[in-house]
Amino acid sequence: MRDPIRILLADNQPLTAAGLTQFLGGNDNASIIDEVTKRELLEPLLRKHTPDLLIADYNLSGFITRQDIHAVKNISPQTQVLIISSDDNKSNILDVLQSGVKGYLTKECSREEIMMAIQSVARGEKFYCHKILDIIMEKHFGAEIPQAAVNVLTTRETEILKLLAMGNSTQKIADDLHLSPHTVQTHRKSIIRKLSIKSPTEFVIYAIDFGLIKPR
Structure with missing residues (x-):
């Protein structure tokens, strides 16, 4: 314990x-x-x-x-x-x-x-x-929050962004989506690069902004 x-x-x-x-x-x-x-x-x-x-x-x-x-x-x-x-x-x-x-x-x-x-x-x-x-x-975004930014993500990346923002681990996402952990990590790195994410908090920020999750 x-x-x-x-x-x-x-x-x-x-x-x-x-x-x-x-x-x-x-x-x-x-x-x-x-x-x-x-x-x-x-x-x-x-x-x-x-x-x-x-x-x-x-x-x-x-x-x-x-x-x-x-x-x-x-x-x-x-x-x-x-x-x-x-x-x-x-x-x-x-x-x-x-x-x-x-x-x-x-x-x-x-x-x-x-x-x-x-x-x-x-x-x-x-x-x-x-x-x-x-x-x-x-x-981060000022008065104009980039609503169109989600368009740079693929459907799979958008799905993984949502799951990351909800606090799921790489292994759980891999299990839920029937992917390998390596594939999930590759998508994660792509999301970070495309959205210029600098901290874990920004996964949540973007997911809320894109309407993928609701604020807690």
Whole structure:
């Protein structure tokens, strides 16, 4: 049995902290090992626990800042960062995304989405809720999103793009489509080249843009 994900929670709002603590209290896959309630406690608690995951409320007013997030990798390199914030300012959100965090959720997300984010980000994968994906799309594509770009893909590539965006592994896609993993990888490389994809998140961005999947 895999060890539970060890989480350090940084949130100076007692109700939010209590809610997450209660939510994860009965979960065998993740547990909160300590809480950061003051900014000056972040570094010593990271050094003490070296957690798998830091869940933080990003706050430009001084609680957990971009500088703090950058410092996490120096203090505890194995710790991934998941932001759960009520801040809906696009500029602030883009600012924190540029700091290299793996996941970002709003506080309106469902319990299921929060658990999926915790598991994904702890594995080093990226996970963004639909609102954050919309902001990323706007940043990447501006006002004119290239709807016609899907025309450069073959029917098979479009099908594989959809499955990749849904989180399927190369092996599962190969099994489902009765292809070899090598063939799926070849199509994947072609999709990356044609769409100039630079990160796994962009598979989701394009799939949503093309109407292949709906935002989570």
